[in-house]
Structures are given as C-alpha cells and as structure tokens.
Amino acid sequence: MESEDAISPVVGVMLMLVVTIIIAAVVSAFAGGLAENTEKTPQAAIDVKISTMGGGMGGAEANAEFKLLSGDAIPTKDLAIVTYYTNSTGYTYRHEQTATSEMTSLYSFGDYPARVPYLNDMRYGYAGGDGGGGNPAVDFGGFTWKVGDVMCTNGNAGTADLLGINDGAGGFAADADFGAGDVVDVKILHIPSGKYIYDQEVVVI
Numbered sequence: 501m502e503s504e505d506a507i508s509p510v511v512g513v514m515l516m517l518v519v520t521i522i523i524a525a526v527v528s529a530f531a532g533g534l535a536e537n538t539e540k541t542p543q544a545a546i547d548v549k550i551s552t553m554g555g556g557m558g559g560a561e562a563n564a565e566f567k568l569l570s571g572d573a574i575p576t577k578d579l580a581i582v583t584y585y586t587n588s589t590g591y592t593y594r595h596e597q598t599a600t601s602e603m604t605s606l607y608s609f610g611d612y613p614a615r616v617p618y619l620n621d622m623r624y625g626y627a628g629g630d631g632g633g634g635n636p637a638v639d640f641g642g643f644t645w646k647v648g649d650v651m652c653t654n655g656n657a658g659t660a661d662l663l664g665i666n667d668g669a670g671g672f673a674a675d676a677d678f679g680a681g682d683v684v685d686v687k688i689l690h691i692p693s694g695k696y697i698y699d700q701e702v703v704v705i
Contacts, residue, residue, distance in 0.1 A: 683703055
C-alpha cells in the first residue's frame with residue numbers, strides 16, 4: 501500500500517505537466533500564426549518639405565514635397581498621409597489623405613483633377629492628364645513609390661487639400677492663415693501593418 505500511495509502523486513504531477521506543455525504548444529502555434537499574418541512594415545527614409553514659395557499666401561504658391569530617399573518600394577494605395585496644422589487662433593486642422601480621397605482641381609484655368617500628392621515625373625505627363633482627363637498613373641494611390649521618386653502638391657489648391665483646409669475655391673480658407681514658420685505634424689501610415697513609416701513635425705519654409 502505504501503508503494504501505491506507514492507506513485508499516485510507522481511502520476512498526478514506528470515499529467516499536469518503534460519497538460520501544461522500541450523497548452524503552451526497551442527498558444528505558441530496561435531501566436532506564430534498571428535505573427536505570420538501581420539503585414540511587414542516597409543523600411544523607408546523619407547524627406548518631407550512644405551514651402552510657401554515666397555513666404556506668404558499673397559500671390560505665392562504653396563507646395564508639399566515627399567521624397568523617398570532609400571528603402572522599400574511602397575504601393576501608395578497602402579499609405580495614408582495624416583496631417584495636423586494649428587492656426588494662430590489655436591484651431592487644429594486634421595486631415596487624412598488616402599487612395600480614395602477626393603481629387604483636386606489643380607489649375608484655376610480648367611478642371612485638371614489629380615489626387616495629391618501626385619507623382620512628379622514627366623515621363624507620365626502632367627498631373628491631371630492632357631485636356632483635364634485625369635492621369636491615374638500619377639495620382640496618389642495609383643503608383644508605387646520608389647527610391648528617388650518625388651510626390652508633390654504643387655500649388656495652393658493641392659496643398660490646402662492635403663492639409664484639409666481647402667475652402668472649396670481652390671485655395672486656403674480665410675481662417676487658415678497658413679505661411680512660412682508654421683509647423684505641420686506629418687505622419688505617413690502604412691495601412692496593412694498599422695505602423696507609421698514617417699512621423700515628424702515639419703516647419704514650413
């Protein structure tokens with residue numbers, strides 16, 4: 501009887517160990533599956549500049565420029581550009597630009613729609629296309645951003661739309677008082693991975 505009493509606790513401990521190992525294996529397999537399903541975040545060195553091309557909005561033209569200095573090629577349909585701009589009264593404009601955002605009429609002399617920031621590459625022609633027919637090859641969301649490529653807004657209308665302060669008339673809202681010296685918080689989100697590949701405060705020049 502003494503021998504049987506000694507064996508019983510040992511068997512119980514071994515059974516608990518086996519159950520623990522099985523549970524650990526299941527949890528590990530589940531976690532591994534989640535890791536495999538998580539989209540890899542692209543590696544990217546990015547330079548962002550925002551200017552008023554003259555230091556004020558009285559007749560000057562604003563421009564935002566995004567250059568991929570190094571890293572992975574990134575489909576722009578996978579990106580969202582999030583901006584925060586606070587005017588002199590303390591009001592903050594927040595805007596998120598994606599591949600499904602509205603198009604911008606770039607020029608006052610005709611309807612030349614493009615989704616900013618568009619690819620600034622003359623191999624694909626002018627943004628908006630000849631005759632204002634649109635050019636999906638350069639619209640944000642319609643191309644893959646590669647090393648050396650520059651995306652831009654190239655004017656008041658495009659820059660205002662990117663910042664979410666367009667007054668609907670192809671320029672800056674009267675209460676935006678946007679100009680040199682202002683600060684724009686710019687974030688570029690890689691949507692599939694949910695990670696930011698750029699997050700900086702940019703001083704307008």
